[in-house]
Amino acid sequence: MRIGILTSGGDAPGMNATIRAVVRAGLASKDQVFGIYDGYRGLVEGKIQEFNRQGVSEMLNKGGTILGTARLPEFEYESVRRLAIKQLQKHDIDALICLGGDGTYTGALRLHEMGIKTIGVPCTIDNDIASSDFTIGFSTALNTACDAIDRLRDTSSSHQRCSIIEVMGRHCGDLALYSGICCGAEYIITNESGLDKEKLLADLKQNRLAGRKHAIVVISEHITDVYQLAKEVEEYSGYECRATILGYVQRGGAPTPEDRLLAARLGKYAVDLLHEGITGVAVGVRNNKLHNTPIEEALAMKNESNKELSKLVQKIS
Numbered sequence: 001m002r003i004g005i006l007t008s009g010g011d012a013p014g015m016n017a018t019i020r021a022v023v024r025a026g027l028a029s030k031d032q033v034f035g036i037y038d039g040y041r042g043l044v045e046g047k048i049q050e051f052n053r054q055g056v057s058e059m060l061n062k063g064g065t066i067l068g069t070a071r072l073p074e075f076e077y078e079s080v081r082r083l084a085i086k087q088l089q090k091h092d093i094d095a096l097i098c099l100g101g102d103g104t105y106t107g108a109l110r111l112h113e114m115g116i117k118t119i120g121v122p123c124t125i126d127n128d129i130a131s132s133d134f135t136i137g138f139s140t141a142l143n144t145a146c147d148a149i150d151r152l153r154d155t156s157s158s159h160q161r162c163s164i165i166e167v168m169g170r171h172c173g174d175l176a177l178y179s180g181i182c183c184g185a186e187y188i189i190t191n192e193s194g195l196d197k198e199k200l201l202a203d204l205k206q207n208r209l210a211g212r213k214h215a216i217v218v219i220s221e222h223i224t225d226v227y228q229l230a231k232e233v234e235e236y237s238g239y240e241c242r243a244t245i246l247g248y249v250q251r252g253g254a255p256t257p258e259d260r261l262l263a264a265r266l267g268k269y270a271v272d273l274l275h276e277g278i279t280g281v282a283v284g285v286r287n288n289k290l291h292n293t294p295i296e297e298a299l300a301m302k303n304e305s306n307k308e309l310s311k312l313v314q315k316i317s
């Protein structure tokens with residue numbers, strides 16, 4: 001087979017490890033693998049180059065994506081997708097493996113509907129692809145967030161402050177939930193839990209009065225202006241308060257062993273599925289077993305923070 005591979009949307013640690021797994025698994029099965037640079041934009045523009053074995057050396061442990069990535073809203077237009085298909089035909093590419101999150105999956109689904117064989121691989125720090133228990137990149141971002149929160153705890157406890165830390169995740173609370181639990185945050189606020197500002201302020205005030213010296217609040221992005229919230233906490237609770245937005249630092253860095261392993265498993269699995277003639281699906285793990293879901297279903301699945309962990313938070317924070 002002649003297999004194309006692209007990375008699209010926000011980059012995620014472990015994308016390179018996935019590219020490597022696809023290339024090595026493809027070559028082992030006598031396939032040819034073509035890297036498509038800069039996501040769907042590069043596909044439309046014909047930025048396509050064949051990989052050899054050495055082309056994916058020394059990159060297993062590198063963050064980012066050697067293929068580059070982009071967001072291409074225009075891909076929603078059929079006319080733009082036709083240009084992409086022309087490029088695939090020009091290079092005789094039989095199938096496309098698309099690494100990314102739900103925007104990437106939507107592109108892969110639209111191409112599939114137009115007769116192109118596609119497979120989606122979940123690569124995003126947000127862990128917001130519900131058809132897989134974990135996405136490639138989440139473990140690394142979680143590690144980075146935990147490291148940062150531990151550091152912020154040091155300074156916040158030295159100064160007896162409240163520290164509000166905003167983590168990424170788009171609309172999914174997993175990064176906040178998991179990092180909050182791992183770092184013993186007093187409060188974890190996600191889209192799913194919602195922000196009850198009055199209760200938060202009242203609780204913090206009570207904690208302060210009870211002699212608790214500092215507090216950590218981990219909050220998902222897109223919920224509120226955390227700098228403004230810090231001001232309100234200072235005014236109301238008696239704690240000095242500082243807000244920190246972790247931002248893009250969460251997207252970089254060497255992938256953790258968990259992400260490398262997931263990348264190896266899902267990359268190889270995607271190639272195996274193409275050989276079995278199964279396409280139009282998203283690969284993933286469920287209960288630590290490889291499985292695939294039609295992309296359309298994967299996109300429709302409700303993506304919520306882990307309910308068991310949310311309950312745990314209520315008991316131990």
Ligand code: F6P
Binds near residue numbers: 010101125126
């Ligand atoms: O999807 C990954 C992610 O980092 C989200 O957590 C964040 O909301 C978004 O991408 C930021 O996107 P951009 O790189 O376009 O600013």
